[in-house]
Amino acid sequence: MKKIYILFVAAFVLILGACAESGVSTGGDGNSVESKNTGDKKGAPKKDDGSKLVDATAQTTEAAGLKVNLGEIKISEDRIAVGMNIENTTTDVLTFYPDMGGTVVIGDMQLDANFMYTEGSIGGEIQSGVKKDGVIVFLVSEGKTIDISAVKELKFIFGDVTTSDYMTSEPVNFTVPVQE
Template identity: 50%
Template sequence: MKKLLGLSLLLVLMFALAACGSTEDVSTGSDTSKAESSEKEKATESEDTSKKIDASDQSMTAAGLKVGLGDIKILEDKIQVGINVENTNSDAVSFYPDMGSAVIGDMQVDANMFMTDGNISGDIQGGVKQEAVLEFLAPEGKSIDPASVKEIKLVLGDVTSADYMTTEPVEFTVTVE
C-alpha cells in the first residue's frame, strides 16, 4: 500500500512539474528548431501577456565555441532563452550558461540549471553541436513586466579551453522592440 501511494505521489509530482512552463514554443536558433517553432507559436499567441523576440541574428565565438541565440520569451515570472553552441575546436571546452544571469533594467534574474530544457552545460567535446532553452527566474516576490522590457543583457559565463589557458566570456545585449 505504501509503495502504491508513493508511486502515485511521484506521478502527480512529475505531471505538476511538467505543466509548470513549457519551452516548446521557444526556438534554440538551430536549423532543426526554426521550422517547429513557427507553427507552435501561432497556436499560443492569443492568450498570454508574454513578449517573444527572434534573437537568432545574435552570435559570437569564444575560445572556439560558436554560441548563437534563438528566441527569447519574456514572461512575468521568467525569461526563456533559446541557445545553440558548436565547438569548432578539436579538444573539449567547458561552458555553463545555465548558471548565468540576465539583467533587465535594475533587476537581475538568474538562470535555473534544473529547469534548462536540453543539454548544454559542462564539457563540450570537439565538433559537437548542442542546443537548449535556458530559464532565468524572477527573484522571489518580484515580477517582470514584459511590455516594459527594452533591453536584456545576458551574461552566460566563460568558455574555458581544455588546458585552462584560454578563458573568454559570453555576453549578449539584446534590444527588445
C-alpha cells in the same frame, strides 16, 4: 518502501508538469529541440499570454572556439526564456554552463538561470565538432514581475567557456535591444 517510490514518482511528475514548453526557437539547424508550440494538439492557435517575442538570431559570438548563437527570446511577466545554439569548432573538449551560472539583467533586476526549466542539453562538456541547442529559462523572484512594455534591453551574462587544460577561459555576454 512502496510509499517512498510513489512519493518520488508523484514529485517527478509534478516537476515535469511545471516545465512546460516555452514556445521559443533556438535558431538551431536541424539537430534542434525546437519547442515552437504555436497551438494546441488540435492545431488551434494559443491565446495571447501578454508575452513579447524578440528575434535575437543576429546575436552571435565566439569564445575559446565555441560559437554561440541566440535564437528567440520570450519575455513574460514571471520569466525570460532564451533559445541558444552552440558549436565546438576546436579539436578540444570545452566546458560551458550557461544554464547553471547564467544571469540576465533587466534595468535594476537580475534573474538567474534555472537549470530545472532548461529545455534541451545546452551546458556541460562539449566534445570537438558537437552542436547543441536548448532553451534557458530565467525566473523572476517570488513577488516580483517584469513590466514587459518597459523592457528596452536585456544583458545576458552566460559565464565562461573553458578549455580542457584550463589555460583559456573566455566569457559569453550579449546585450540584446528590445524593440517596441
